[in-house]
Amino acid sequence: MVEAAQVPKTGEFNVLVGKVNEILQDAIGAPLRYMVNWGRLYSLWPVHLETACCSVEVGAASGSRFDAERFGVLEAFGSLRQCDLIIVMGTVTRKLAPRLKLIYDQMPEPKWVIAMGACSITGGLYFDSYNVLRGIDDIIPVDVYVPGCPPRAESLIQGVALLQDKIRHSTSLRGT
Amino acid sequence: MSAAFEYSPEADRIMSVSLGPQHPGAGHFRIRLWLDGDLVVRADPDPGYVHRGEEKMSEYRNYIQNVPHLERPVILDSSGILFAYSLAVDQLMGNKIPPRAEYLRVIMAELNRIISHEYYLGILGLFVGQTTMITWMMGDRDLFIDLGARIGGARVTFAYIIPGGVRNDMPEGLQVQAFETLDWFDKRMDEYEKMFFRNPLWEERSKGVGVLSREDAIRLGATGTVLRASGVAHDIRKAEPYSAYPEFDFSVASLKEGDTWSRAYVALEEMRESVKILRQAFKNIPPGPVRLKLGPQPRVPAGEVYARTEAAHGEESYFIVSDGTPKPYRLKIGTGSFKNMIVIPHLLKGIHVADIPPVYWGLNYWPVHADK
Amino acid sequence: MQPADSARKVPAASPPSTSASPPVTTAGPPVSTTGPATSPPDTARTKALADQIVAKFPSTKVDYAREKRLKVTVPPEQIRAAALFVRDVLGFDHLTLVGGTDYMQQKEFEVIYFVGSISKPGQQDLVVQLAERVKRESPNVPSLTEVWGGAEYHERETYEMLGIVFEGHPDLRRLLLPEDWNDIPPLRKDYVSPGR
Numbered sequence: 001m002v003e004a005a006q007v008p009k010t011g012e013f014n015v016l017v018g019k020v021n022e023i024l025q026d027a028i029g030a031p032l033r034y035m036v037n038w039g040r041l042y043s044l045w046p047v048h049l050e051t052a053c054c055s056v057e058v059g060a061a062s063g064s065r066f067d068a069e070r071f072g073v074l075e076a077f078g079s080l081r082q083c084d085l086i087i088v089m090g091t092v093t094r095k096l097a098p099r100l101k102l103i104y105d106q107m108p109e110p111k112w113v114i115a116m117g118a119c120s121i122t123g124g125l126y127f128d129s130y131n132v133l134r135g136i137d138d139i140i141p142v143d144v145y146v147p148g149c150p151p152r153a154e155s156l157i158q159g160v161a162l163l164q165d166k167i168r169h170s171t172s173l174r175g176t
Numbered sequence: 177m178s179a180a181f182e183y184s185p186e187a188d189r190i191m192s193v194s195l196g197p198q199h200p201g202a203g204h205f206r207i208r209l210w211l212d213g214d215l216v217v218r219a220d221p222d223p224g225y226v227h228r229g230e231e232k233m234s235e236y237r238n239y240i241q242n243v244p245h246l247e248r249p250v251i252l253d254s255s256g257i258l259f260a261y262s263l264a265v266d267q268l269m270g271n272k273i274p275p276r277a278e279y280l281r282v283i284m285a286e287l288n289r290i291i292s293h294e295y296y297l298g299i300l301g302l303f304v305g306q307t308t309m310i311t312w313m314m315g316d317r318d319l320f321i322d323l324g325a326r327i328g329g330a331r332v333t334f335a336y337i338i339p340g341g342v343r344n345d346m347p348e349g350l351q352v353q354a355f356e357t358l359d360w361f362d363k364r365m366d367e368y369e370k371m372f373f374r375n376p377l378w379e380e381r382s383k384g385v386g387v388l389s390r391e392d393a394i395r396l397g398a399t400g401t402v403l404r405a406s407g408v409a410h411d412i413r414k415a416e417p418y419s420a421y422p423e424f425d426f427s428v429a430s431l432k433e434g435d436t437w438s439r440a441y442v443a444l445e446e447m448r449e450s451v452k453i454l455r456q457a458f459k460n461i462p463p464g465p466v467r468l469k470l471g472p473q474p475r476v477p478a479g480e481v482y483a484r485t486e487a488a489h490g491e492e493s494y495f496i497v498s499d500g501t502p503k504p505y506r507l508k509i510g511t512g513s514f515k516n517m518i519v520i521p522h523l524l525k526g527i528h529v530a531d532i533p534p535v536y537w538g539l540n541y542w543p544v545h546a547d548k
Numbered sequence: 549m550q551p552a553d554s555a556r557k558v559p560a561a562s563p564p565s566t567s568a569s570p571p572v573t574t575a576g577p578p579v580s581t582t583g584p585a586t587s588p589p590d591t592a593r594t595k596a597l598a599d600q601i602v603a604k605f606p607s608t609k610v611d612y613a614r615e616k617r618l619k620v621t622v623p624p625e626q627i628r629a630a631a632l633f634v635r636d637v638l639g640f641d642h643l644t645l646v647g648g649t650d651y652m653q654q655k656e657f658e659v660i661y662f663v664g665s666i667s668k669p670g671q672q673d674l675v676v677q678l679a680e681r682v683k684r685e686s687p688n689v690p691s692l693t694e695v696w697g698g699a700e701y702h703e704r705e706t707y708e709m710l711g712i713v714f715e716g717h718p719d720l721r722r723l724l725l726p727e728d729w730n731d732i733p734p735l736r737k738d739y740v741s742p743g744r
Binding site for chain 1: 725726727731734739741742743744
């Protein structure tokens with residue numbers, strides 16, 4: 001009869017591996033994730049997708065008074081393949097919807113989406129129009145919703161700060 | 177077999193490129209370009225990416241409920257386009273607007289003109305590479321948005337000029353802040369001129385580029401700064417005066433050359449004239465009520481009306497057919513940017529690819545405005 | 549819901565300025581006035597224009613001749629000749645808008661060309677509304693892009709929103725609607741917006 005208290009050799013090894021894993025995770029994994037997240041959240045580059053009225057407030061937020069660049073949000077006027085944030089500002093129509101999905105697919109991982117303005121959250125003021133999508137979260141996954149019509153530039157910056165919080169606490173290297 | 181594949185060097189040289197809906201140089205608008213090397217052979221605008229169906233939506237809302245969504249085609253100049261709508265509805269109803277409300281309408285319209293032109297020139301500067309323009313202009317624009325917000329309540333969506341007058345009176349002591357801003361802005365505009373318009377790089381890039389002749393401008397139906405930069409001094413505020421404009425002393429800015437430099441400079445001159453009008457308006461505004469009591473569902477008698485005003489982006493006109501019910505039967509919006517859209521393929525033909533940003537952004541074309 | 553044709557009356561909100569306001573530099577009175585009395589609007593100029601058009605095209609119907617707006621309806625076969633007359637002889641060379649309306653009760657479409665004047669002095673505040681009516685079952689009208697070049701995009705928009713076909717248009721295809729739009733033209737009265 002085997003003694004119940006006698007743990008076989010392989011079981012000891014597993015427990016040892018588990019303990020070493022925990023130590024390594026705390027010693028290397030957590031700082032690594034912290035550094036990776038720190039790098040990501042302070043350099044969110046949004047895709048320049050100018051939509052409707054809300055784009056005016058994004059322009060004001062990037063302007064000299066509100067200056068979103070001090071948070072790292074710099075509109076990269078190059079290619080969207082360098083960007084990791086897409087701020088959907090304003091109304092998305094049925095004509096633009098396939099292009100929006102294409103743009104989202106073309107962005108490399110990790111990527112985040114901010115839905116800015118009432119039109120991109122639920123269709124907003126244009127809920128009964130024949131050409132307007134009632135919210136973009138049916139097409140692409142949204143991380144932060146910034147309500148308003150249009151949201152003030154400070155609201156948009158608060159939305160970006162919320163997204164930065166979310167990234168700071170993310171536990172996977174994929175960023176989501 | 178021989179007819180299956182024909183190679184001809186001429187046909188192969190033309191490359192078709194899409195200046196697509198996601199492009200820093202195009203806004204929410206797509207231009208299909210056919211290029212022969214560096215020259216544009218043909219350009220075809222593809223609007224409609226922000227077509228929100230405002231004309232159909234207006235038939236389901238009454239005349240007061242139509243105000244919020246009708247100010248959003250060009251949110252930069254929301255009061256300018258609402259002015260046309262309010263004029264049309266007031267003419268249909270036979271409203272007599274109190275004088276203080278007329279002055280407040282003009283004040284808001286001219287503030288919005290400055291706000292819109294600042295954005296226009298800033299974006300133009302940004303896309304030709306002069307980023308000082310955008311940082312200066314976005315900052316200065318915020319001062320005028322502050323004035324507008326003190327009157328209208330919100331930052332860009334004022335919804336202030338409504339049928340029957342204006343929504344509310346301006347606060348006490350606004351004149352002080354207004355005169356401070358206007359005095360400072362006068363000197364600032366001279367700085368703009370030295371920094372940008374007399375800058376040899378900008379002159380090199382824009383003088384003689386994208387020339388629109390006077391005959392073409394009239395034939396194609398261009399409006400706004402595009403028309404006035406081509407030698408036609410046509411401004412609805414002077415040609416068919418409305419509201420309180422006859423009581424102000426200002427002139428119409430216009431230049432003869434019709435190139436990109438002229439179009440941008442006409443905008444600067446218009447800002448100077450707006451400052452003049454604002455000074456007079458703030459000084460001479462009469463006391464009195466600011467709004468007629470119309471009720472939430474005003475009854476509008478049956479009839480038709482066609483009213484037009486000069487907004488920042490061009491002539492804004494409304495054609496309203498009413499059948500006596502509180503909702504319009506047909507509301508047709510004629511936006512300044514839509515009228516100028518026909519100029520885009522005309523001007524882009526035959527120019528170099530590097531000239532597309534100055535020409536296109538110099539037209540003061542807002543895609544959302546043309547799409548309605 | 550139909551607008552009653554007989555109820556198109558002149559709105560009384562355009563009285564001219566009196567001696568109380570300062571002198572203006574251009575022709576044409578403002579819309580609202582700060583003066584004490586209002587006199588009836590002066591429709592002499594538009595009436596003169598209307599008389600000229602009717603003299604040349606006898607089947608024209610003058611809908612209204614207000615102080616600054618003149619609306620005439622011509623049959624679609626004569627619209628091109630009438631447009632050339634309005635542009636060349638009367639001097640209205642600046643097309644500002646083309647609008648279409650669906651009068652479903654009367655089974656007709658109406659297309660109106662709103663034309664202003666720039667080159668000829670003395671009439672810069674007038675707008676001539678050149679209208680035509682066409683049957684709803686066969687809405688084909690001639691295109692006026694050769695008369696006023698700016699009509700090209702306006703006619704394209706009217707085509708896609710109401711389904712009116714402009715014959716002779718250089719490039720009649722849709723402008724604002726999505727490419728995969730397969731419903732009836734949305735501004736017709738029998739199209740109901742989703743959710744309404």
